[in-house]
Amino acid sequence: MKKHSIASALVATVALCGAGAAQAQVAGQVMVKIGWNKIMPKVKSDDLTAPSLPGSKIDIKSASALFFTATYMITDDISVEALGGLPYKHDVVGAGAVAGVGKISEVHVISPTILLQYRFMNADSPFRPYIGAGPSFAKFYGTKGSAALTAVTNPGGPPTTVGGDTEWGSTIEAGANYKIDKNWFLDAAILKTFIKTRAPLSTGQVAKATLNPVSINASIGYTF
């Protein structure tokens, strides 16, 4: 109960600050946002398939990029949001038996997502937390190999390349926005995406991993 009252107080304070300037988020409105998103994969890698050193795994480092959304208010509380953005460039490093070899590849990822959202509090409240869920599509492309990757898969041979991949996953999110004037608002959200990838190497092995990244973002939005 105590925690709840603190949260309520915070919300009330924020609501007070924004009072007077807010335009309601009501059915039929469109909002756009642009901001910065950091995606942090929580990788569980399978072993690289044979032939390879037993227990060869991969890990994928965090990446950040500009993102943008467009949101349509279906009702005063329910909205649909399309999320896109610039590609994320992740470093892929060795793990498991090949931990320590450093960067073995890099990959670009673009992951447009459609979210069905529910917004709490009144339509005219300047502060509205929301939750959402929906499908994510991920395209892994623009990979780059490395001297280390070639050395452990085809020493002295042509450079080993990493194939791209396209996958479907699902995303859940929780966020909140705060209106700063009639049209402009600030927004922050945390997202969890459930997705796997399967990257074939030009030498025949396949690297499979569950990525399940957590993303955090902050953005500025405009209501039309």
Place this chain on the structure above:
Amino acid sequence: MKKFHVLTTALAAAAFLAGCGGNEAGDQSPRVAFTQMVNFGDSLSDVGSYNVGAVALQGGGHYSINGQGATGLLYINWTEFLAATLKLSQPCAAETGLNTIQAVVGVPPVPATFHDASTGGTCLSYAQGGSRVTADVGPGNALLFNAADSTTYSNAIGQLTIPVQKQITNYLTNNGGTFSDKQLVTVFAGGNDIFIQVATFNAKVAAGETPTQAATEVVTAMGQAGGELAAYVNQMILAKGATHVVVVNLPDVSLTPYAIGAGAAAQGLVKQMTTTFNAQLQAGLTAGNNLLVVDAFTASEDQATNMAQYGLTNVTTAACTSSSSLVCTKATLISAVAPAASSAPATLANGYEYADSVHPTPYGYRLLAELVGEKLAIKGWL
């Protein structure tokens, strides 16, 4: 309509961005810009010390399946795979020659000749088949030939067997007495000490010594050889300016077709000799940033137990019909791996770990090159 246009524009932009970029090779240069590779050791690093005279006539020279591309792989010896990985020119034998006994082999000997800086050459692979750590006479040396004993006839080929200690001395004498920080120096030896010590063990037992006593003596001798090799690396390589030294320990020789064929007791002795050599080698080496020890022993055992993971189908049978792989080509392979047509590569041989009773196939060497490459990457040199 205008509002929906914003939505569709966002989605279209995402789809457009997703279409960019292909899959590229990336930066393939090693982190250390090596300019040379220097190799010391035995047959496992020999790239053609004996590719002259009688051996050259048979298309040999490597202790594996000879002929570049014979099994479809680009290279044969692990040092050749490694040189290509490090963007270096291919290694070549720093000293060639054969003390062939013409009366037995039918081909004249070829005088020992250097191809390193001492003769205006650029070859820096001093590793020779048959070489021991310290002792001058190793397997295949003509001094082991005895006309009265047909089991010694294989020595009539007359390998030079310059021991590792002398190989390093020759390098220093012929190359200004130092190593440079742009050289990768590899040291991989000890196997021939095992083969000679096994013969010593048999001779001791035949002369009446108890097997236990004889085993203790030869295992002790192997430990001494390991310690000596470590001392040479410390004093003659690391102390002479080398900053990138790779020492490969002995693979588990007890898992070779040679040891398997000798029976369980011999296998046990060979394993003890191998582990004792490796332990003394490891103990004697001065650890530091300039030294990388690659554990080929553990890798060889893992390859034998997890064959499929390494792409191997056979780790106990020799792929060559010739008793020494020094003269093995794809024309002298066992029927199970022989190519269907003489023009085709013997790709099935890439499932075999061993070319002869102790030496790897090109694929077996490639696995070693991959292991070394992984450790080089971890060390920050690749």
